Amino acid sequence: MKRTLGTCYYPEHWPRDIWEEDAARMVASGLTWVRIGEFAWKRIEPEPDVFDWGWLDDAIEVLGAAGLKIILGTPTATPPRWMLDRHPDMLAVDAQGHPRKFGSRRHYCFSHDGYRQDCRRIVTHLADRYGRNPHIAAWQTDNEYGCHDTILSWSDAARRAFRDWLAQRYQSTEALNRAWGNVFWSMEYDSFDEIDLPNLTVTEPNPAHVQAFRRFSSDQVVRFNRVQTEILRARTDAPLLHNYMGRETGFDHFDVGADFDIATWDSYPLGFLEDRVGATPERQRRYARQGDPDFQAFHHDLYRAVGHGRWWVIEQQPGPVNWAPYNPSPLPGMVRLWTWEAFAHGAEAVCYFRWRQAPFAQEQLHSGLLRPDSEAAPGLAEARQVADELLDAPEVAPLQATVALVFDYDALWSWEVQPQGRGLSGFDLLLDTYRGLRRLGISVDILPPSADFDGYRAILAPGLVRMSDALKERLASLGAALLLGPRSAARDADFTIPVPLPPALPGLDVTVSRLETLRPDMPVPLTGGGHAKHWLEELEGTAETVLATETGAPVAMRRGATTYLGAWLDEAAMIRFVADWLAEAGVETMTLPEDIRIRDTATERFWFNHGPETVETEVGPLPPAGVLRQPL
């Protein structure tokens, strides 16, 4: 499959008389894809059950006729104002109990039955009309599930649905009380109708209660989305997809992704660096115009798994955005670098958001490929350059990596429910681990615990709070080098500490006898350099100590192929420890300069310079924003 480019377009925003010219310019710029429709409900159905299809028929025809392939979005992220008259209680409610009102987007509660019925209705109409349209080459449902903190809703609808979900899962309150340990603090329930959402409690609620609410909330997204994919499946053969966000962990993307053909995500490297990467101020300063060197790659690898191998960047930042704390311009060349980086990680397509900067409403300072006056913005030339470079580039050429990193949404919720130290996050632990691997030149596959791990030489599963016995057995039986911990298998399915104590891994005599969290100013020095930070476990057992504190306490212990690491390592310790561990596993590493990253496909090794200065590498000097394709 050829790698392709595209963009996001809103015909309803622009005069009818420039659509043809826009379409022609897209094609001339080397773009293949155009995504439309995902916010247009009000224009499609101006009044309840009154439809205006003309403009959309027309837009599809104009774009299609120009040779563009269309991704059509369902408009359920932006119900019109009249929908609130039908369902006054459809709004999500914040944790303080305030309804989250109309006036922007995503103003709905996933648990509201009436709204879900109206979504079923509009999607059916859309699919009936365009399911077999030859220009529609893919369908997107809704938009950015979870964006603006919209997974958790504390509404009446959510409360009712949560009670049902609990009743289904536990069957009796006796079972629930036992599973959650509600004997503690006299929290036992006699009826599912007594159970409230876990907000506004006097002090923290039972973590089992919160974890259940997190799982329920994720399931509500799956249920909400499946209504749409089922309708679409019955009416179209085009692939289905959704545009996921960066660091959105409120729902299980593997679960939602099971109903899709392709995973796509919205990549905003500069905005994300400012508002969600969690980098130190120094790192934020260094990469302010380039974005974090690992954050995008991490999501590329994650969503490749979510998409069962098929994935896109469907929204690529093309210049400054409007929504981050600070919104600088990218370094010249970064739009190209980001695009090639996606392809290096296996993307089939990269689409820029958006075609033309809107002069009105919320995103008026969000760059497009065109300025509001239709002149080319700087991003367009870089997109065009990639389009040219793609002409003689290899096709999408996936290559299974030798190293796998296990990513589990349920575990991330556990970290959020019980961080034990201020701000500790399982996501950050995964990202730190991934960064360490990347600094060693490793191409990584990110996989869910349910994956088939055949063929990997080395598997890392840090912070995997819940591990079934079956998973433990399956991993141990692979023969691959296995690096678990910290916090692995620390809770059972209902958020209780198992006995025997964690990690209770087959064949490895290691017990976490106690754990502590550390102030940022008290890292614990390790023998051989580097430190444990944030999280440190006390390990007991007969396994061999392969890493220890300067005072001699074991930090990592090993037997055979399985190593348990009982700490969160800082960057120096991570690189050193993982390098040694990989060497033992027979995986070759190279320590890359701070700003350089590489990524292998089946045919090429890509070199990227994420720093602001030229760097000498073994393939020669690489300028800022430099991309080098080394044939393999």
Next chain:
Amino acid sequence: MKRTLGTCYYPEHWPRDIWEEDAARMVASGLTWVRIGEFAWKRIEPEPDVFDWGWLDDAIEVLGAAGLKIILGTPTATPPRWMLDRHPDMLAVDAQGHPRKFGSRRHYCFSHDGYRQDCRRIVTHLADRYGRNPHIAAWQTDNEYGCHDTILSWSDAARRAFRDWLAQRYQSTEALNRAWGNVFWSMEYDSFDEIDLPNLTVTEPNPAHVQAFRRFSSDQVVRFNRVQTEILRARTDAPLLHNYMGRETGFDHFDVGADFDIATWDSYPLGFLEDRVGATPERQRRYARQGDPDFQAFHHDLYRAVGHGRWWVIEQQPGPVNWAPYNPSPLPGMVRLWTWEAFAHGAEAVCYFRWRQAPFAQEQLHSGLLRPDSEAAPGLAEARQVADELLDAPEVAPLQATVALVFDYDALWSWEVQPQGRGLSGFDLLLDTYRGLRRLGISVDILPPSADFDGYRAILAPGLVRMSDALKERLASLGAALLLGPRSAARDADFTIPVPLPPALPGLDVTVSRLETLRPDMPVPLTGGGHAKHWLEELEGTAETVLATETGAPVAMRRGATTYLGAWLDEAAMIRFVADWLAEAGVETMTLPEDIRIRDTATERFWFNHGPETVETEVGPLPPAGVLRQPL
């Protein structure tokens, strides 16, 4: 007109038998004015429609007989508790939806019709009784509109009034939808009754929506106040005034000021330095006992414009206050310096708040000229010293400055609605610019965009987000040197980016092709020294580049008398760039030491030392808190 002094007095707080002595001491201290009555509603009307005028008649007679001129306040900032029984829904509501309750002051929503009727009633009674009283020499309406964040109310009353205001302004929802770009995110309305206040939305509301709400909220203040001034106008010939606050930008003071004869403001240099100047910690430390060297002067110049040339400080800090994060004592001499500084900027009168420190209630740690035990507080001797110095000082002698700075409330709302970078504020940009001018020894006139700019040699209008074509033409036709930008003319009347792109100035080929906001740790170095910070625009066009980044990007461009500056400059760059620009405009400058400021009247040049150490100046050494009057 002679410059005069005064104080604020609450006869209802003190035993009747000390009023005569208080009045006599005021006169003996050199005070001319006494302000009374503005919080006394409950004592005037203890029960609905039951009035007790005796004590107020008496107080007016005692003070007047002693020779004092009285400013009488309408008591509408403090409705009695019984008012809530009449109008349970009169309270303002905070942005989270919680009513802002009785128990302090300003507990009303400007949009509540019933409360406004009761204000009409009490002011009519007051004006009928005292409108022709010879001792009443001025009237104040209400107290500190906007203080305690009281302009924006999210109440039902405000919602209803906002819908009416929108209907009046747009006539149809089609027009409103078009103007706001509501097609974006399916936000189009079919009825004005569908439009809510822009709070509690899922993500940010449409900036056009918020800007409209800001304008509406300002208009509500004008409407509320005008009820009172119309009643007073019909019943008195005394001048009318209101006491504005420092850095209160929630309503358009020029609009409200149109109904007044005099502008007055409440100047608390130490409190403001701690809670609203926005200075760096280092600057806060240096000026902790003196106040910011430019903040008061800026407001003096601003409110001189609001008052059409006539203005006072009606509340002058006389010692430590009670309401700032920290409340240090002023450096000895600062009360005198602040008073003279006001006179240097053209004040007709300076009144100290308050006569005697109240030992009870909210302000019990707010200094007065007297202590609670009626002994003199330190401020009294400094007031007395000024009174003596005034005996042979020149009269108020206004002098039009050569340099004008344009101040527009609507533009400040635009910055708040869409800062694009964390905490960026149009007010701060104006204050930084003003500070730069003052460091160069310039006396400045601050003017609204509607002003007549005749006679100015140089006009600066930074951050003027909205500029009508008429304004552009008018400014260009003046012949004066014009310094615009950044962000000038960046939005049309409905918060949309105009095409052709901004600034689209007549005769100046400059286009802002893109803009970025900068992290505080990434200032961009400029050729010749200094940096751009916070806000940086990319400029295109054929105009001459007169300032550039070290990498060669144009930062300021000029043709003829008009210069466009596409950046927010730091202090070093500001002083250097503005000095050069003023030199070209034929305006002489002198670079003053950090702590020294000067101000010219028609007869004198005033020198002030705001620092904690003696400074050598061209007029000799100036001690801390030093004031030197140099005849011109």
Next chain:
Amino acid sequence: MKRTLGTCYYPEHWPRDIWEEDAARMVASGLTWVRIGEFAWKRIEPEPDVFDWGWLDDAIEVLGAAGLKIILGTPTATPPRWMLDRHPDMLAVDAQGHPRKFGSRRHYCFSHDGYRQDCRRIVTHLADRYGRNPHIAAWQTDNEYGCHDTILSWSDAARRAFRDWLAQRYQSTEALNRAWGNVFWSMEYDSFDEIDLPNLTVTEPNPAHVQAFRRFSSDQVVRFNRVQTEILRARTDAPLLHNYMGRETGFDHFDVGADFDIATWDSYPLGFLEDRVGATPERQRRYARQGDPDFQAFHHDLYRAVGHGRWWVIEQQPGPVNWAPYNPSPLPGMVRLWTWEAFAHGAEAVCYFRWRQAPFAQEQLHSGLLRPDSEAAPGLAEARQVADELLDAPEVAPLQATVALVFDYDALWSWEVQPQGRGLSGFDLLLDTYRGLRRLGISVDILPPSADFDGYRAILAPGLVRMSDALKERLASLGAALLLGPRSAARDADFTIPVPLPPALPGLDVTVSRLETLRPDMPVPLTGGGHAKHWLEELEGTAETVLATETGAPVAMRRGATTYLGAWLDEAAMIRFVADWLAEAGVETMTLPEDIRIRDTATERFWFNHGPETVETEVGPLPPAGVLRQPL
């Protein structure tokens, strides 16, 4: 009386078949006491008026038969879920108006009459059943009053009760208006039913209003608790106690303590260091594994007074906890040190919380003496070591100190109501003063203002905002050296500044003519070294200046035995000034190293090393966590 140890146990959490073994292990570990029952309401009364006593009878018998003495708790901190069906409005309400829901603990409003009746009912049942049980050796009411910010409730029940309380106290609104100075800002009331709780006001409410609400809220705790103690008194001869918290100042513990025989408190040195000591980051870092060197001792001395000389630590941290921002492990030996430190301050017993770490619910990461798998956790060996050491240690041997520090809850509320500088706290002032005394090797008695001060050589009463004339006279008549100020006697009984101005002490001509609060970066240097920080008063009068600023302003003044200190001193100034003052009072001091503290009983001097390194002392080298008992 022998010093004893104990633990907290929840038989309802564990299978019946391990109770005997648990009991036997407790006894074998040297424990005497076991506390049970305080969260078990739901298990005792599963449905309204349906009781299940069997398990509790059994548990008491098992533990008692093993030789343990039982403290039985009333379960009123954790009403079962069905209680909400009886009293839907029983929940406390937060300051924003949101009910604080079921799902953790302490979910009740102290003012709710219906809930208080149900507490009366359950306590009566408990006391009837177990009041004469020979194994029940003490009773605890409820659990940690005030924990999780539960003293102040903004509920309807609280509003009604507050109005009654005000009516009782003031009898007429005229009296209340006069006392509070409600003439200010027209805040006068005509009926007690007009008075609301002082939350959600537009700007700050009248401090007299808030202080009244604080006093009311404390009285509600006393009233709530007394219902229980009265029932118990009638049915048991065992001592009654409550477990107080660290830095819980929301209610007057002396008032509540009047109804108890013993005071106990819950001592979590590491958790408290992270979340409430208020130490600098450097100090937090240094003592992260040991806890603040003075915070526990301060509470030991405080609760000794609350308990009329009889006090315990009823919950002692035995390892990492789960609820602080960071939760590190204690340095080895600290559990022993904390235990001995309590005994050194006169504790009769120290109980560890908890026996076995619970694998479920909110505290699953809170250490116990046992791990969840019943293996010994590190704390158990240290407890066992203390048990052994106690065998030949002296009995509890109280000794009146020579120096007293006055602690007044009402004064702390005044500081909170009116800090005048950001974050200033009367508690911190007391702790700083206490720390200064301890650095000088002083053993301190902490006493309420109502105490009999006979026999003390030196009495300190910093920040005692309200002092009656009787108290002034009583203190002055003692002959002891008296150190008052800052802020002493600064307000009358209704939060008004008295005239003559404070402190108005008999025989001491000192007047606070003005005061200021200081930014943290502007401490004022004093002659002889050290600084005034936070709070600085200007003093007038004829008394002798014994401490002054470098610019010569008096900071402390003295006549005879009475000294008034008008500033908050930093540690250097505090140590120097207090040392000199104590020397004059004939009290010997020794300046201890930073980490070392001593404490004298009648028979021994205890030496403790709170630092992470060995320290040389006059009794030899003391290792980290070292405890040395020097016979006297």
